[in-house]
Amino acid sequence: MSCETETVQVLRQRGHKATPQRLMILSALRHDAGHLTAGDIFDKVRVEYPYVDISTVYRTLAVLKELRLVTETDMGTGDTTYEWVRQQGRHHHLICRDCGSVASLDDHYLEDLGAEIMSDSGFKPDLDHFAIFGLCANCQKAT
Amino acid sequence: MSCETETVQVLRQRGHKATPQRLMILSALRHDAGHLTAGDIFDKVRVEYPYVDISTVYRTLAVLKELRLVTETDMGTGDTTYEWVRQQGRHHHLICRDCGSVASLDDHYLEDLGAEIMSDSGFKPDLDHFAIFGLCANCQKAT
DNA sequence: CTTGCAGTTGCAACTGGTCGCAACTGGAGC
DNA sequence: GCTCCAGTTGCGACCAGTTGCAACTGCAAG
Numbered sequence: 001m002s003c004e005t006e007t008v009q010v011l012r013q014r015g016h017k018a019t020p021q022r023l024m025i026l027s028a029l030r031h032d033a034g035h036l037t038a039g040d041i042f043d044k045v046r047v048e049y050p051y052v053d054i055s056t057v058y059r060t061l062a063v064l065k066e067l068r069l070v071t072e073t074d075m076g077t078g079d080t081t082y083e084w085v086r087q088q089g090r091h092h093h094l095i096c097r098d099c100g101s102v103a104s105l106d107d108h109y110l111e112d113l114g115a116e117i118m119s120d121s122g123f124k125p126d127l128d129h130f131a132i133f134g135l136c137a138n139c140q141k142a143t
Numbered sequence: 144m145s146c147e148t149e150t151v152q153v154l155r156q157r158g159h160k161a162t163p164q165r166l167m168i169l170s171a172l173r174h175d176a177g178h179l180t181a182g183d184i185f186d187k188v189r190v191e192y193p194y195v196d197i198s199t200v201y202r203t204l205a206v207l208k209e210l211r212l213v214t215e216t217d218m219g220t221g222d223t224t225y226e227w228v229r230q231q232g233r234h235h236h237l238i239c240r241d242c243g244s245v246a247s248l249d250d251h252y253l254e255d256l257g258a259e260i261m262s263d264s265g266f267k268p269d270l271d272h273f274a275i276f277g278l279c280a281n282c283q284k285a286t
Numbered sequence: 287c288t289t290g291c292a293g294t295t296g297c298a299a300c301t302g303g304t305c306g307c308a309a310c311t312g313g314a315g316c
Numbered sequence: 317g318c319t320c321c322a323g324t325t326g327c328g329a330c331c332a333g334t335t336g337c338a339a340c341t342g343c344a345a346g
Contacts, residue, residue: 017293019344056331060294074217079332087311093144094266097337103266115254123237123246136264160323162310181303196326201303203324222302 004030007069014067017111021045023051025060029070035081050097071129075102085128105132150212157210164195168203172213178217178224214272218245228271235272238278248275 007056008018029036036044038056061082064070070082075095083138092105109126118124150169151161157170159189171187172179179187185200204225207213213225235248261267 006281011256015293019294019342021295034344053295055334056295056296059328094260094264094268096266097269103264105260105264109256109259113252117237117248117275118253121237121246121248122278122283123239124279125237125275125277126240127275127277130258132264132268132270134268134270136267140265153312158323162312162324164325194326197302198304198327199325 010067010069011063014133016063016067018137019034020049021056022060024048025057026064027054029064029084032084035075035083036074037079037081041082053071057137068128073129073131075131083129090128093131094136095131095133096139097133098135098142099138101136105130153210153212154206157205157227159210163192164199165203166202167191167195167272169207171245172207172225172227178216178218178226180222180224182222211269211271216272216274226272233271236274237279238274238276239282240276241278241282241285244279246279248273 004023007026008023011018011022023043025041028041032044038057038061040063042052042054045052045057050092059070061070065072065082069085071085072080072082073093073095074080090107092107092110094103094105095101110130114125114127154161167188169183171184175187177184181197181200181204185195185197186205188195196271204213204215208215209226212228213229214235215223215225215242217223218236233250235250235253237246237248238244253273257268257270
């Protein structure tokens with residue numbers, strides 16, 4: 001758990017506490033590459049410590065999201081997924097509303113958009129992790 | 144209700160029915176400029192016809208969204224809002240995560256992004272109505 | 287090491303939204 | 317008009333996520 005020390009610092013600086021429950025949730029998020037739902041995280045943490053409450057998981061995720069340590073993304077399947085924010089390799093998703101296929105979108109598209117909005121209006125957008133819906137090339141042909 | 148005839152055509156062409164409940168929901172959406180939540184629409188329709196079920200409202204909104212007659216937008220306050228799609232005057236929102244202020248964003252920013260994604264990957268994104276979170280100019284100074 | 291308290295936790299009650307089902311109905315085709 | 321059936325409705329049961337609250341606990345300051 002030594003790799004969490006930096007995160008613990010961030011929590012404390014912002015007036016939050018580093019509790020065992022939180023460290024377990026953090027660990028579940030950090031050591032899993034993919035997108036996890038709140039339920040997934042709950043299950044993982046419960047293996048180690050069966051007394052956690054699901055509401056603790058939700059509240060912790062809300063705190064982490066506020067601190068921008070995790071991103072929250074609606075993947076269109078009805079459930080919200082959470083992912084640890086990494087500095088490198090940011091990515092977004094193109095989700096087809098017909099066939100449900102998911103493609104990746106490189107960050108530079110949204111980075112450019114963000115820079116443009118910032119310089120025009122002064123508003124600094126959080127474009128960490130977007131899910132963009134639409135029609136993939138195949139499904140456009142099918143129509 | 145004569146102004147709904149065009150919408151009724153769209154519904155029928157796509158194999159859907161124009162029921163009184165739907166017409167009332169449509170009417171509520173068309174004659175209200177702002178963003179309405181499912182609950183708002185439910186309340187409005189219930190004034191005219193008290194026997195509608197909330198699930199009918201949700202299912203109708205899902206159909207209208209699929210037909211792209213309405214947009215669904217999460218305004219960050221925890222509730223999802225719906226808005227009638229107009230051809231002219233599309234707009235997006237810049238929502239400050241600190242003070243909650245909402246600014247409008249002209250469509251051309253996202254139109255350009257959409258065109259770029261389309262020509263690079265063949266994916267045709269639905270960029271009808273976006274809510275972009277971030278920090279407004281004032282709140283950036285405050286930090 | 288002790289203390290104080292803001293922040294956190296687990297529980298239970300609640301809420302908003304979804305699903306399955308049986309009954310109903312709009313409207314295309316005759 | 318009448319018929320038929322895919323699509324729709326209202327209902328009740330259900331489930332994921334939220335909230336209020338009293339008890340607890342990290343941790344900063346003494």
